[in-house]
Amino acid sequence: AQKVTQAQTEISVVEKEDVTLDCVYETRDTTYYLFWYKQPPSGELVFLIRRNSFDEQNEISGRYSWNFQKSTSSFNFTITASQVVDSAVYFCALSEGMRNMLTFGGGTRLMVKP
């Protein structure tokens, strides 16, 4: 069975600090997809990134970057120079093979203080 673990339930940083959100996954499939979503206080989940199991290249998008390592089954998310607007709950999720369903981690609540 697939499983996603986000060990950090809550992180608090001061604005402009860098912060990394950890995500560890378990799957028996060789083909799978990993996602990160952001849930601001409004409640609606916002898609951030998708990565497939065959592409281990790291990705950078502005202040956001993602590090995918199959050797450690991790897909970590780093925010550089955090801002108050980054305060939200962040979810890592996994989709296996041909199953069109997401398994979510428990989420990490990030609080960025001014």
Added chain:
Amino acid sequence: DGGITQSPKYLFRKEGQNVTLSCEQNLNHDAMYWYRQDPGQGLRLIYYSQIVNDFQKGDIAEGYSVSREKKESFPLTVTSAQKNPTAFYLCASSQGAPYNEQFFGPGTRLTVL
């Protein structure tokens, strides 16, 4: 604008009553999903539908029912059999392939009084 709408945003219900949560999408997506989120927890899948007139149970389907009579609509009924229905309910849709991201609605917060 394309997107997913859920109504109502807040819903109050007395114990023993059934209640239906609405979810509509105009993204022309084949697949639709219902999730439940409890405070401080992740999302758990209730039901999903890959195509019209077909749906499958997710991890926590007991006490819930759905229908998919139209591609754009996937209502969720919370029945009186659901022991602890107070939660935040999120509807999502996707193109239907496992590599496609899911798009989420704004959610409905259900409180049982």
